[in-house]
Amino acid sequence: LTASRVLPVITALAGKGHTVSIDTRKPEVMQAACKAGASIINDVSALTFDPCSRQTAAGLDAPVILMHAQGDPKTMQKNPSYDDVALDVFDALEGWLDQSEADGLKRAQLLADPGIGFGKTFGHNLEILNRATLFHGLGVPLVFGASRKAFIGALTGQKVAGLRVNGSVGAAIGLLSQGVHIVRVHDVRETIEAKAVWQSALDPATAPL
Numbered sequence: 001l002t003a004s005r006v007l008p009v010i011t012a013l014a015g016k017g018h019t020v021s022i023d024t025r026k027p028e029v030m031q032a033a034c035k036a037g038a039s040i041i042n043d044v045s046a047l048t049f050d051p052c053s054r055q056t057a058a059g060l061d062a063p064v065i066l067m068h069a070q071g072d073p074k075t076m077q078k079n080p081s082y083d084d085v086a087l088d089v090f091d092a093l094e095g096w097l098d099q100s101e102a103d104g105l106k107r108a109q110l111l112a113d114p115g116i117g118f119g120k121t122f123g124h125n126l127e128i129l130n131r132a133t134l135f136h137g138l139g140v141p142l143v144f145g146a147s148r149k150a151f152i153g154a155l156t157g158q159k160v161a162g163l164r165v166n167g168s169v170g171a172a173i174g175l176l177s178q179g180v181h182i183v184r185v186h187d188v189r190e191t192i193e194a195k196a197v198w199q200s201a202l203d204p205a206t207a208p209l
Contacts (some may be wrong), residue, residue, distance in 0.1 A: 168186065176195060
């Protein structure tokens with residue numbers, strides 16, 4: 001059922017030359033989506049939900065984003081707890097990266113996402129954002145998705161997710177300043193414009209003037 005919902009969209013977008021990422025924990029969906037034209041797999045369970053996921057992903061040879069989440073998606077926001085959230089998330093991701101490699105995936109095909117908002121309090125989210133450079137120690141490209149999330153609304157007072165543009169752009173620039181390779185955003189134009197100004201201020205020689 002999940003595959004049948006997304007396959008027409010994937011086929012249409014890939015057919016127009018767009019890079020498509022499939023967000024799924026199910027190996028059968030990974031396989032069908034990649035066959036339809038998806039070129040990136042994003043798994044919020046870091047390939048742990050299904051015992052066949054790693055073998056399937058290894059066979060597809062597509063980039064795979066391993067995301068950290070504490071607990072089941074239905075209950076993960078009920079009192080999440082860590083000894084040290086940044087170190088605990090780092091250790092979990094490192095273990096999943098190593099296990100994925102041991103099960104046949106290439107290290108070069110893996111990316112890591114600390115999972116902002118997935119089994120984490122607002123305070124946990126901010127601690128991870130503050131210590132984003134720590135995750136470079138994993139040795140793989142980093143992916144962060146903070147855009148429009150509830151902790152941004154709590155900080156800015158903006159209760160409507162679609163209006164959290166300014167806070168989301170602020171989070172994206174903060175992450176890019178720490179060397180994060182990919183930021184997931186809803187407000188693409190606004191983020192690109194802010195990034196252009198930020199980068200030009202850092203290195204005027206690169207400014208398109």
